[in-house]
Each structure stands twice: as structure tokens, then as C-alpha cells.
Amino acid sequence: MASRKLLLLPGDGIGPEAMAEVTKLITVMNAEFGAGFETEAGLVGGAAYDAHGEAISDADMERALSADAVLFGAVGGPKWDDVPYEVRPEAGLLRLRKEMELFANLRPAICYPALAESSSLRKDVVEGLDILIVRELTGGVYFGEPKEIIDLGNGQKRGIDTQVYDTFEIERISGVAFELARTRQSKVCSMEKHNVMKSGVLWKEVVAETHKAKYSDVELTHMLADAGGMQLVRWPKQFDVIVTDNLFGDMLSDVAAMLTGSLGMLPSASLGAPDPKTGSRKALYEPVHGSAPDIAGKGIANPIAMIASFAMCLRYSFNMVAEADRLEKAISDVLDEGYRTGDIMSEGMREVSTSAMGDAVVEKF
């Protein structure tokens, strides 16, 4: 029996509640299927700051680096609005991404048939939607230097951030997008603003070269990121895989997520490069929704995004494809049977708590 090391970082807000439902699944998988998951838990975000004044401790950072995969809940909340920039809750997540070198963020935007009605878009526009946003996660304006506020005197300050991309960073993220496209509809759309940004000019050029050199079987198109945002709203089904930089990916994947009408349902995976010898890669799995402090602690949060993130973990970190498929099927079955947490509740459905939703998924699994 393989040993599979998981680090759980539930974080803040609804993170711990959602994570609790995943641990139920882990327990069942270990007991009934001998899955051999070994879990450790750590602190991140506001929870870590409250405990020791940092958004993640070095010890937890070490654990993350040596785990086979990290499951991450959510960070942040008004409680920590005024903590210093360097130790704000988000800094924990950004440090994990950077030190684990998780350059590839995979964000599927899937519209569950049972939920097509809860989208703010017309049903015909989103029904059956299945797109994948591949976002570069360790570069761009998130990490470029200088990043600072300078006091210019006379009551004037200057805020500076720097967007930086090197050829190799664009090459590797577009490689991930092309590889994934081959397992789907074989279409990639790359988005940037080459009409105003030099990093966009380089982005477009390197994606095109990578395509030509190694992936010319995949269909590649280019779109300006602003037009991309529009097209996502107009007719999202035109897309299969979208590849874009860190900041555009942040914006576009949130818009795409909201199209589906089921933000509380959407998972994400953040992956490093595969080890050339073992093929294994560092990975962190995280729901797309945030910490939702307004509903935290009430037992009403939707745990499905966290559970679906665990399904991605089974698939990408442990190659447990059958189990991942089964877990995803369990999620749709539970929805088909009418189980709904408050965020996706609609007439005639059965409103359940976080924990009852988790139990229902475990039951079906």
C-alpha cells in the first residue's frame, strides 16, 4: 500500500468547515479502500497570523514542500484588514505558490446541469459549459520587483508594481495548456494585451513559437484579454482551454467561475513541474471561492468546491483516475437528487447543511 502524504491547510473563514468534509472522505478511503493517506494539518492566513504573527510558519512551509499534495481552504477576512502588508493572510498563499513553484493554476469552469438555472446568464449560454483556464501563477505583477510605495514628499506617494515575464515561464505554462487541450477539445486560446504591454508582446510570441515547435496539432488562437472577458460573457462555449498570465488569469477565471452560477462548486489545482526522474510534481488544491467570513461558523457553507478540489488531487497528484471520476460523479448525483446548500438553493430542492452535504457525497461515493 502506497503512503500518500497530504498537508491540510484549512485557513480562515469557511475553510475549516469545508475541509472537515474532505477529511470524512479521506477516512472512508483509508478504511474501506486502503488508500493510505497520511494527513498532517497546519495553519495559514489569519489563523497562522493569530498563532504566531506570520501568514505561514517556516515549519508549515517545510511540511508543504515535503508533502505529496497540499489541500488548502481559504484565507482572509475583515479581522486581518489592518495587519501589515507582509503578514496579511494572502501572503501565506502567495508564499506557498512561490516556494513550491506552483506555476500552473488549473481552473475548470463547469456548469453542472442541475445548476444551470442558478447562473445569472441565460440557460442556453451556460448549459453544458466546460472550459479550463490555465493561469500562470508564480510570475507577472504578483512577484515582479520593484514592488513598493515610495514617499515623494509634498504629501505625494508613488505605488509601483512590476510585471515581468521571461521566455521560459511562458513556454512552460503554454506547454501545460497545450498538453491539457490534447485531453479535451484540442483548442487553446491565449490571452494578453500585446497592444499595450511589452510582456504581452513577448507572451504572444512565445506561445506561438511553442505551438509551432511542439503542439501544432492543437488549434491555437490569440485574443486580447479585454475582448476575452467580453467573449466569456457573450458566448463562453466558444472556448476549450484559455491560457493567460497571473493577473489576467485572476480576473478572467473569476468571471468564468461566476458564469457557471456555482462558485461554491468550483475547484482549482496549482501544479509545479514534474520531477524528471519520478514524474511527481508539487501540488496545491484549493476551492475558487474565498473565506466568506459572513457565513463562517454557521455550518451552511457549500463544501463541494473543496471536495471537488480533492477530486482534482486524486487525479493529478495520485493518478487515482477511477476514484476521481467516482467522486465527481458522486457530486453530480447528490445535486441531481436535489441536495443544496444555501448558496445554490432553489425552489423544490432540499436545503442541507455543510456537514449533511458532505455526508451525502460520502454516501454516494
Add this chain to the structure above:
Amino acid sequence: MASRKLLLLPGDGIGPEAMAEVTKLITVMNAEFGAGFETEAGLVGGAAYDAHGEAISDADMERALSADAVLFGAVGGPKWDDVPYEVRPEAGLLRLRKEMELFANLRPAICYPALAESSSLRKDVVEGLDILIVRELTGGVYFGEPKEIIDLGNGQKRGIDTQVYDTFEIERISGVAFELARTRQSKVCSMEKHNVMKSGVLWKEVVAETHKAKYSDVELTHMLADAGGMQLVRWPKQFDVIVTDNLFGDMLSDVAAMLTGSLGMLPSASLGAPDPKTGSRKALYEPVHGSAPDIAGKGIANPIAMIASFAMCLRYSFNMVAEADRLEKAISDVLDEGYRTGDIMSEGMREVSTSAMGDAVVEKF
């Protein structure tokens, strides 16, 4: 009779066709109402590049600076995809914005009742929508230095752009947003990414200070820009005025525009600071849609965004409020009567050409 100097820069693609419909209106206003418009025409974008190798000539730039207002069509198209970066069509528009110091870009996203059906969003989500995005237009990552591609050797290049905001830039754009909010629902939502960008930290701080110092009668909220994109899709009517930076404004205003289902209908105004003596300000008016090269020259483009931009020009540059109101009313009347260009055509309506649509508006005016 006042003399009113307009510079017309129709540009590329459908720009000239759309502009032709505005010139009909100008002719009528001069002849029948003694409006005293004096027009000159210039070249911008690909048209300017083809004529003299630059995206706008110094002579036309001079004309723009001395006009009371500039009417701008659209720039760009595949024909100029490979021209050097410095003279690409967009460079003409960016030079106009920068040298005219048009720091305030006003983009209303209005859902015309007659067109609520043509949105990809549910009718209840967009019907009656009326929000205004105030985008900073002369700063941020569009203009910050360094902005370059460096050859690192070994086949590696580095693309760099710099996001820079100074206190005074944030102060003046938020002032515009607060002032405009007072004429509307008195609500401003400021969007940035203070959780990852230092310019976002400064942005949020300065907007809050400006609010406290001079506009505390207006309701101010702050939202992360990615969440803002989501909320625009989820329930756009929660917003009145949104104020944001150049790049986020580019993305968010395009998403907002697409919500309305009528991109071919939406105008924008780009304004400079009022002259302390005369109160007059430099201004450029431009439809939100682009040059649409695929339908250019066919006489089927929707001229309404360009006409509505002229209505904004009447309002903001010439204080011709009654005429602006009348022109906007003429647009909705024509829609109510069923006139549609191809882009907004739906069953039972009357499909007309660019020129017939323009005539219908002139007729109603």
C-alpha cells in the same frame, strides 16, 4: 453664435462608416439649430500609418489639442498586425490620451429596455441596468517605465511593464467619480488588488482619504477587482459608479459593456481636467466597440455607439444638455420602433443598414 471646433478622427474599420452618421447630425444641427459646429478631419491608427508611417501625425495631434472636442471612431485591424510596436494603430489613441491628458474615461453601461433580450444574461439581471465605470486613463501599466523587452541571451527574453500610480492621479480620478456619483445614485465602488499590488494599497488609501476629505456624503465601498468582475456578472445592478485604474478599467468596462447585450450601442468620454479659468476641458469621445474589420465597408455596422458618443460630447464639452437628452431619446425611440442593425437584430424587428439607422435617428431628433 458660439463656434464649436470638432476634430473628427474616424480611424479604421467601421470607424468611418459610423462617423458618417454623426456628420449627418452635425449638418442638421448647424443648418436647423445654428449650432455652429466647425469640423476638421484627420487620420489616426492604421489609416494614418498607411498615409505617413505614424499612428497619428504631429499636425493632427496639434489639431486635437486645439479642438474643443475630438470625435474618435476606432483603430486597428489584421492589416497592421505586423507593423512595429511604436507605430501600431493603438499608439495613435494612446498618444491622444496621454498628450491631451485625458485622465478620466467615462464608460456608461446601460441596458436599453428594447434590447434586454439580446443580452446573454437573464433579463431580470440586466433590465434597467445603468452603471458608470470611471477608468483612470493616463497612468498605470499603460504608460509606466520601464516598458521593454530585454534579450537575456541563451534564447531567453524578458518582457517588462511597470504599473505606477501617484497620489495626485488617484485623487483626481476619484474626485471625478465622486462628483459624477452625486448626479446619480451617490454610490461609488473603488476596485483594485490591494492584496497583491502596492499600487492597489495606495489606490485604496487615497480613494478613502479623498472621500473623507471632500465627499463623505457619497457612499463609498471597496472591492477587489477580481471579485468586482464576478459581481458584475452576478448582480450588476448593485453598482452605481465604479472607479478603477487603467488596466482593471479596460477589463471591467468591457465585461460591463457586454452585460448590456449591446456593445454596438455604448459610448465613452475621455476627459481632461477643467481649465481653472474657463472651466473648459480637453475631451475625446469614442464608441466602446472596436474597428470590427470583419464587417467594415459593408454598410451594416451599428452607428449608435458613435452617435451616443456625440451625445456625450454635447453634454460634457458643450453643455448642450437639452440637445444631448433629445439625441439620447431619439436613439431609444428608434429602437422602440424596431429599427435594428444586424448586431442587435432579433425576430420581428426591422433590419436596417448603418446609413438607414443614422437617418432614422436624425429624423427623430
